[in-house]
Amino acid sequence: MNRTSKIASLAGAGVLVAAVAGYFIAGQREPAAPGAAAVLLAKPAPTKPFWAARISPLAGTGEDGVVDGPQAQSRFSDPFGVAVDAHGVVYVADGGDSNRIRRIGRDGAVSTFAGGREGFADGAGAAAAFHTPSALAVDRFGNLYVADTGNHAIRKITPQGGVSTLAGDGQPGYADGQGRAARFNAPVGVAVDARGNVYVADTYNDRIRRIAPDGSVSTVAGGARPGNADGPAAGASFDTPSAVAVDKDGNLFVADTGNNALRRIGADGIVSTLAAPLEGERRPLLRRPTGLALTNDGYLYIAGGGGRVLQLAPGGELHALDDADRPPESTFGSDGKVQLYAPHGIAVERDGSLVVADALALRVLRLAPPKAGEPAPALPAPVPAKRSTPMPWPVGPQDMPHEVVGLMGEVRGSYDGESRDHFHAGLDVRADIGSRVLAITATKVSDPHANWGFGSLSEGIAIGPLSYIHMRVGRDTRDKPFDARFQILKDARGKPERVRVPRGTRFAVGDALGSINSMAHVHLDYYPGGSLVNPLTLPFPGVADTIAPRLQGVALYDSIGRRLGAKKGQPVRVARTLGEVSIVADAYDQMDGNLARRRLGLYKLGYQLLRLDGSALPGFEQPRITQVYDRLPREREAVKLLYAENSGITVYGSKATRFAYAVNNTLQGGRVAPGSWQVGALAPGDYILRIYAADYAGQVAVEGRDLAITVE
Numbered sequence: 001m002n003r004t005s006k007i008a009s010l011a012g013a014g015v016l017v018a019a020v021a022g023y024f025i026a027g028q029r030e031p032a033a034p035g036a037a038a039v040l041l042a043k044p045a046p047t048k049p050f051w052a053a054r055i056s057p058l059a060g061t062g063e064d065g066v067v068d069g070p071q072a073q074s075r076f077s078d079p080f081g082v083a084v085d086a087h088g089v090v091y092v093a094d095g096g097d098s099n100r101i102r103r104i105g106r107d108g109a110v111s112t113f114a115g116g117r118e119g120f121a122d123g124a125g126a127a128a129a130f131h132t133p134s135a136l137a138v139d140r141f142g143n144l145y146v147a148d149t150g151n152h153a154i155r156k157i158t159p160q161g162g163v164s165t166l167a168g169d170g171q172p173g174y175a176d177g178q179g180r181a182a183r184f185n186a187p188v189g190v191a192v193d194a195r196g197n198v199y200v201a202d203t204y205n206d207r208i209r210r211i212a213p214d215g216s217v218s219t220v221a222g223g224a225r226p227g228n229a230d231g232p233a234a235g236a237s238f239d240t241p242s243a244v245a246v247d248k249d250g251n252l253f254v255a256d257t258g259n260n261a262l263r264r265i266g267a268d269g270i271v272s273t274l275a276a277p278l279e280g281e282r283r284p285l286l287r288r289p290t291g292l293a294l295t296n297d298g299y300l301y302i303a304g305g306g307g308r309v310l311q312l313a314p315g316g317e318l319h320a321l322d323d324a325d326r327p328p329e330s331t332f333g334s335d336g337k338v339q340l341y342a343p344h345g346i347a348v349e350r351d352g353s354l355v356v357a358d359a360l361a362l363r364v365l366r367l368a369p370p371k372a373g374e375p376a377p378a379l380p381a382p383v384p385a386k387r388s389t390p391m392p393w394p395v396g397p398q399d400m401p402h403e404v405v406g407l408m409g410e411v412r413g414s415y416d417g418e419s420r421d422h423f424h425a426g427l428d429v430r431a432d433i434g435s436r437v438l439a440i441t442a443t444k445v446s447d448p449h450a451n452w453g454f455g456s457l458s459e460g461i462a463i464g465p466l467s468y469i470h471m472r473v474g475r476d477t478r479d480k481p482f483d484a485r486f487q488i489l490k491d492a493r494g495k496p497e498r499v500r501v502p503r504g505t506r507f508a509v510g511d512a513l514g515s516i517n518s519m520a521h522v523h524l525d526y527y528p529g530g531s532l533v534n535p536l537t538l539p540f541p542g543v544a545d546t547i548a549p550r551l552q553g554v555a556l557y558d559s560i561g562r563r564l565g566a567k568k569g570q571p572v573r574v575a576r577t578l579g580e581v582s583i584v585a586d587a588y589d590q591m592d593g594n595l596a597r598r599r600l601g602l603y604k605l606g607y608q609l610l611r612l613d614g615s616a617l618p619g620f621e622q623p624r625i626t627q628v629y630d631r632l633p634r635e636r637e638a639v640k641l642l643y644a645e646n647s648g649i650t651v652y653g654s655k656a657t658r659f660a661y662a663v664n665n666t667l668q669g670g671r672v673a674p675g676s677w678q679v680g681a682l683a684p685g686d687y688i689l690r691i692y693a694a695d696y697a698g699q700v701a702v703e704g705r706d707l708a709i710t711v712e
Contacts, residue, residue: 043296044295044297044350044351044352045350046297046352047295047297047299047352048352048369049299049311049313050311050313050317050319050322052321052322052323052324052369052370053309053321053322053323053324053338053354053367053368053369054324054325054367054368054369054370054374054376054377055323055325055338055365055366055367055377055379056365056366056368056379057071057363057364057365057366057377057379058071058104058108058355058363058364058366059071059074059090059092059102059104059108059110059363059364060074060076060361060362060363060364061073061074061362061363062361062363062529062530063362064076064096064362064465064528065077066094066097066098066100067110068102068109068110069109070108070110071104071109071110074110076092076094076096076102076362076363076364077094077095077097077362078094078096078098078132078359078362078444078446079092079093079094079095079102079344079345079357079358079359079362079363079364080092080093080094080095080133080134080135080344080345080357080359080446081133081134081135081136081146081147081190081291081344081345081357082136082345082346082347082355082357082364083136083138083144083345083347084138084347084349084355086138086142087106088106088349089103089104089105089106090103090104090347090355090364091103091113091136091138091144092104092136092345092364093133093134093135093136093146093147093345093357095132095133095134095149095446095503095504096132096443096444096446097118097444098115099115099116099117099118099119099129099132099133100112100116100130100133101113101114101115101130101133101136101144101146101157104364112125112126113125113157113161114126114128114130114157114161114163115129115130115133115163116128117129118130118131118132119131120148120151120153120170122155122164122165123162123163124160124161124162124163125161125163128155128157128163130146130148130150130151130155131148131150131151132148132149132150132444132503133146133147133148133149133155134146134147134148134149134187134188134189134448135147135188135189135201135291135345136345137190137191137192137198138192139192139196140194141159142158142159143157143158144156144157145157145166145190145192145198146190147187147188147189147190147200147201148168148187149186149187149188149502149503149504150186151168151170152168152169152170152171152172152173152183152184152185152186152187153165153167153168153169153170153184153187154166154167154168154184154190154198154200154211165179165180166198166211166215167179167182167184167200167211167215167217168180168182168183168184168187169181169182169183171183172184172185172204173185174207174224176209176216176217176218176219177216177217178215178216178217179215179216179217182209184200184202184205184209185202185203185204185205186203186204186502186503186504187200187201187202187203187209188201188203188241188242188243188290188503189201189241189242189243189244189254189255189292190244191244191245191246191252193246193248193250194248195213197210197211197212197213197246198211199211199220199244199246199252200244201241201242201243201244201254201255202222202241203240203241203448203502203503204240204487204500205222206222206223206224206225206226206227206238206239206240206241207219207220207221207222207223207238207241208221208222208238208244208252208254208265220233220252220265220269221233221234221236221238221269222236222237222238222241223236223237225237225489226238226239226240226258226489227239228256228259228261229271230263230270230271230272231270231271232269232271233265233269233271236265238254238256238258238263239256239257239259240256240257240258240448240449240500241254241255241256241257241263242255242257242289242290242291242448242449243255243257243289243290243291244292245292245293245294245300246294247294247298251265251266251267252264252265253274253294253300254292255289255290255291255292255302255304256289257288257289257290257304257448257449258449259276260276260277260284260286260287260288260289260305261273261275261276261286261289262274262275262276262286262289262300262302262312274312274316275312275316275318283306285306285308285310285318285320286302286310286318287304287305287306287308288304288305288306288447288449289302289303289305289310290303290304290305290343290344290447290448290449291303291304291343291344291346291357292346293346293348293354294348295352298314299311299312299313299314300312301346301348301354302346303340303343303344303346303356304343304344305342307338307339307340307341307342308320308321308337308338308339308340308343309321309338309343309346309354309356320337320338321337321338321367322336322338323336323337323338324369324370324376325370325376326339332635332638332641332672332673332674334635338367339634340356340358340361340365340530341358341359341360341361341527341529341530341531342360342446342447343356343357343358343359344357344358344359345357349366351368352368353367353368353369354366354367354368355367358530359446359447360446360465360527360529360530361529361530362529362530363379387538387539390538390539390540390541390543391440391441391538391540392438392440392509392510392540392541393429393438393540393541394429394437394438394439394440394468394524395431395435395436395437395438395516395522396435396436396438398438398440398509398541399541399542400541400542401540401541401542401544401592401593402429402430402431402540402593403429403430403591403593403594403595404427404428404429404430404591404593404594404600405428405429405430405521405594405598405600406424406426406427406428406521406523406600407424407427407428407536407589407600407601407629407696408423408424408425408426408427408532408534408535408536408601408629408632409423409424409534409601409602409603409629409632410423410424410600410601410649410659411423411424411601411639411643411647411648411649411659412424412639412649412651413648413649413651413652413653413654414652415652415653417653418652419647419648419652419653419654420639420640420643420645420647421636421639421652422636422639423632423638423639424601425525425532425632426469426523426524426525426532426535427523427524427526427534427535427536428521428522428523429521429522429524430520430521431516431520431521432516432520433477433517433518433520434476434477434515434516435515436513436514436515436516437468437471437512437513437514437515437516437522438510438511438512438513439463439508439509439510439512439513440466440509440524440538441464441465441466441509442506442507443463443464443465443466443506443507444463444464444504444505444506444507445461445462445463445464445501445504445505445506446462446503447462448502448503450462450463450501450503451473451474451499451500451501454473454496454497454498454499455472457470457517457518457519458470459471459472459473459514459517460473460523461473461474461501461514463507463513465526465527465528465529466524466525466526466527467523467524467525467527468513468514468522468523468524469522469523469524469525470516470517470519470521470522470523471513471514471515471516471517471522472514472515473486473499473501473513473514474486474488474499474501474513474514475488475496475499475515477515479496481499482512485501485505486499486500486501487499487500487501487502526538531631531670532631532632532670533630533631534629534630534631534696536603537630543591544592544593544697545589545591545592545695545696545697545699546592546699547589547590547591547592547594547695548695548699548700548701548702549587549589549602549693549694549695549700549701550588550589550590550701550704551585551587551691551693551701551703551704551705552586552587552588552704553585553586554583554584554585554586554689554691554704554707555583555584555586556572556574556581556582556583556584556689556707556709557581557584558578558582559578559579559580559582559676564581570708571686571708571709571710572707572708572710573709573710573712574679574709574710574711574712575712576679576680576682576684576711576712577680578679579679579680580676580677580678580679580680581664581676581677581679582662582676583607583662583663583664583677583689583691584644584661584662584663585605585660585663585691586658586659586660586661587602587605587659587691587693587701588600588601588602588657588658588659589601589602589603589695589699591695599649599657599658599659601629602629602659602661602693602694602695603629603630603694603695603696604625604627604628604629604692604693604694604695605625605626605627605663605691605692605693605694606623606624606625606626606627606663606691606692607624607663607664607677607689607690607691607692608620608622608623608624608689608690608692609687609688609689609690610687610688610689611687611688612686612688614688623690623692626663626664626665626666626667626675627642627661627663627665627666627667627668628667628669629667630669630670631669631670632670633667633670633671633672634670635672638667641662641665641672641674642661642662642665642672643659643660643661643662644660644661644662645660646660647659647660663691664676664677679711682711683711684711685710685711686708686709686710686711687708687709687710687711688706688707688708688709689706689707689709690705690706690707691705691706691707692705693705
């Protein structure tokens with residue numbers, strides 16, 4: 001009987017069949033009683049090209065921690081790799097301070113399958129130890145393979161939870177050989193084929209390795225230095241490969257993270273590039289890929305930077321999956337695509353749904369086509385726990401106040417002349433050039449490619465829920481590394497050309513992360529649970545703001561952008577026939593210790609409509625708050641909705657720093673929406689339009705806040 005007819009016979013008998021790497025296999029239903037007969041699983045569903053996904057929570061509250069139990073109460077520390085076994089059980093490699101392999105049963109309950117402390121030990125269940133486990137793969141017998149990044153090893157876990165070391169000895173290096181005689185350098189990716197060959201993305205050796213069923217380790221492709229070269233395997237090069245997948249014909253697919261590329265290693269040993277951004281492309285679709293999942297019919301899913309989940313069809317077409325619950329017209333500036341925070345691990349379920357580990361969001365998610373009549377699930381952003389003690393400053397002395405020179409939500413431009421290109425995403429703290437940037441929390445590096453921009457003004461590094469920017473990462477002003485955690489790579493002439501900080505690298509509070517470059521400040525982004533949160537919420541020791549914001553002017557505009565004028569000393573005349581009017585408030589703030597020339601953005605804005613005697617109109621008893629800069633929207637174009645055209649800062653070419661807020665448009669909970677002041681329903685007469693402009697400390701602008709208007 002051939003394989004096809006055998007499968008048909010099994011299916012006709014009510015037997016289920018599953019596929020791993022294109023081969024149909026037998027597996028036991030969980031849990032299998034002693035002596036129980038094996039039950040085969042259904043053939044995977046055919047893949048739909050470029051489908052629209054509904055995002056639903058599978059596990060994790062979005063808060064950092066290690067909590068087993070029901071889905072809605074479980075917590076993860078750094079969910080990175082995921083794998084789904086033949087019975088639909090999901091396994092998660094949880095790095096961070098967890099260092100565990102977690103299990104999500106079909107009932108949604110989360111438990112610890114293996115590990116429980118940071119270390120390097122074989123054993124059963126909790127007796128075993130891992131150090132920053134990353135990718136997972138499952139073979140046809142239900143064994144799990146773990147890329148144990150911090151231990152520079154590949155581990156194997158049996159279905160019963162017994163952990164052993166397949167290859168690597170716990171020390172970084174590069175050596176082929178048998179089992180523990182081989183060495184890896186912080187491997188992040190792993191895959192297994194139907195014959196039992198295990199493939200490894202040996203990330204910081206920039207190589208792809210193979211572990212044969214007899215335990216011997218060999219090199220498949222890549223060289224001694226990071227690079228980007230196709231061709232025969234021995235001469236090909238990669239840059240920080242972080243994921244690998246294998247198909248039924250023995251072809252390998254590589255997430256070449258540092259090259260922003262998808263690579264293929266053919267069964268003939270030839271390396272080629274399947275997809276990569278165009279040169280100079282500013283916002284490429286494919287960016288820093290870190291997770292791969294291959295379907296039984298040749299579709300490849302990619303997870304990585306930018307929060308997208310991509311699908312590469314067998315014919316070579318690359319598209320981002322659509323978000324079934326956020327079409328482009330539903331959210332200002334949205335392109336309607338799935339937008340996660342930091343998806344790393346990805347796996348395909350039997351029905352074609354995807355399981356994704358969103359590391360920054362601290363959640364494991366399911367992406368599946370929506371079912372008719374099923375409401376969209378809620379995924380509320382977690383509220384960061386308020387600290388009982390202040391957070392240390394990112395420059396020394398860490399317990400003393402420093403000048404704040406930039407706040408979250410301020411408008412920023414680009415060097416090609418656009419004054420409203422993006423939002424300022426965090427907090428700027430002034431420091432002298434060359435002074436050291438210091439860690440403000442104890443945590444580990446999660447991203448395999450955690451730092452960027454070597455030698456540029458925007459150079460920085462992401463560690464845990466924080467990014468530190470505008471510094472020489474890990475080195476002093478002479479490019480000398482601070483310590484061995486920062487791996488300096490040099491060019492052919494011996495000149496430093498980049499620095500690596502591997503996934504799993506740990507930092508304590510006060511550890512030096514870099515030295516301030518010529519920007520003369522450190523920029524701090526804060527994103528607990530993935531969403532950008534105002535760093536002033538931390539807070540910092542001695543930070544003070546006793547200075548009220550200043551309003552420099554208030555203006556009204558009609559629907560086509562014409563300013564409504566008024567004679568000097570006279571109220572602005574507003575025709576009811578206009579229907580709707582836009583409100584623009586030109587305002588800025590300062591904090592204690594700022595130079596006189598410093599201009600900072602506001603935290604909260606709104607407006608109120610009053611009669612001439614100061615009494616409020618119905619609905620305006622309190623100011624109508626329209627914008628709160630506690631969180632930022634993810635849509636880049638939203639900056640043009642919240643700031644008027646004459647906004648900008650001098651760094652990007654504006655004549656003066658100016659924050660002209662379009663107060664009628666809204667920012668609430670990190671979401672933006674267009675709005676307008678409806679004047680058509682107002683009775684003719686004289687009114688006062690009062691602007692509410694407040695800083696984070698609660699200081700409110702008084703001078704210049706009132707605009708006299710006459711409605712006609």
